[in-house]
Amino acid sequence: MNEFEKATKKLLSRALLEDIGDGDITSIAIIQKKDRLKGVIIAKQDGCIAGLGVIRLMFSQFYRDVTMVLYCEDGDEICKGKRIAEIRGCGRDLLATERLMLNILQRMSGIATQTRNFVERIRGTNAIILDTRKTAPGLRKLDKLAVRIGGGTNHRMGLFDSYLIKENHIEAAGSVTEAVRRVQSANFNKKPVEVEVRSLQELKQALTLTVDRILLDNMSTAEMKKAVKLTARRVPLEASGNITLENVRQVAETGIDFISVGSLTHSVRSLDLSFIIEKP
Secondary structure, rough: HHHHOOOOHHHHHHHHHHHHHOOOOHHHHHHOOOEEEEEEEEOOOEOOOOOHHHHHHHHHOOOOEEEEEEEOOOEEOOOOOOOOEEEEEEEHHHHHHHHHHHHHHHHHHHHHHHHHHHHHHHOOOOOEEEOOOOOOOOOOOHHHHHHHHHOOOOOOOOOOEEEEHHHHHHHHOOOOOHEEEHHHHHOOOOOEEEEEEOOOOHHHHHOOOOOOEEEEEOOOHHHHHHHHHOOOOOOEEEEEEOOOOOHHHHHHHOOOOOOOOOOOOOOOOOEEEEEEOOOO
16 A cells, blocks of 8 residues: 555545544434445536545445446546446445545546646646645645646645745845755755745846756746746746736746646635436
8 A cells, every 4th residue: 555545544534534423323314224325426517527546445445345337537528417437335335425525526626627727728838737735734635636637747745845945934044045055054865946036136146056946936927038038948947926727828938847826726616526326
């Protein structure tokens, strides 16, 4: 079992406990223990499906007699009315997990759909869409998996896997140069170093330093074009701040290398799905 599966199983255990507690009293009262049911997941709008692998993991962990038949795979484009999956098993188990199953699928599919929209909008350019750490607490691995399923690329998973020197770090250190110097002095494991700049003047400072990427914070597209020309491909550039579907193409066409989009995960609009019990 890999680290992702271990973490996901812990997450699912907590989520099931939160919802079921000591029992789904409504289903227990209405459905006999021996009753087996069939349910189908149906799309109520177009989008990119994501999270089916997580749901399969959930059933394999907690309800081994539940079987799933998938009519599509994570990353597939689906249309309204599409049957996503058929699930058979103990009726009590199906209804006890219905809400958690839909919550996971709807959130992950919403993230994947929005990511796919951004990726398609910049198709033909050299820019790469990145996510951020603006994820739901406790759900970061699933949120970032959904971004990958949608065609995006993950930025750092957390504060531990790369250095990102931001505005507050620079203020605390006194300057871009001093902040980078302190990071380089502490970077014994040679992890990637990225520094955020808010102006072309700060960019000029950063270009005199040894860093792996420079983040242009809230710059206009005109400033980005100047930054790309000034940098001359010496260091990869990342654009961040107020990136929308309406302006992302313009940003990509400045020649920028990466575009980080917080709204992929912090402003999720869940994809509308339903779970309907049918007669076996």
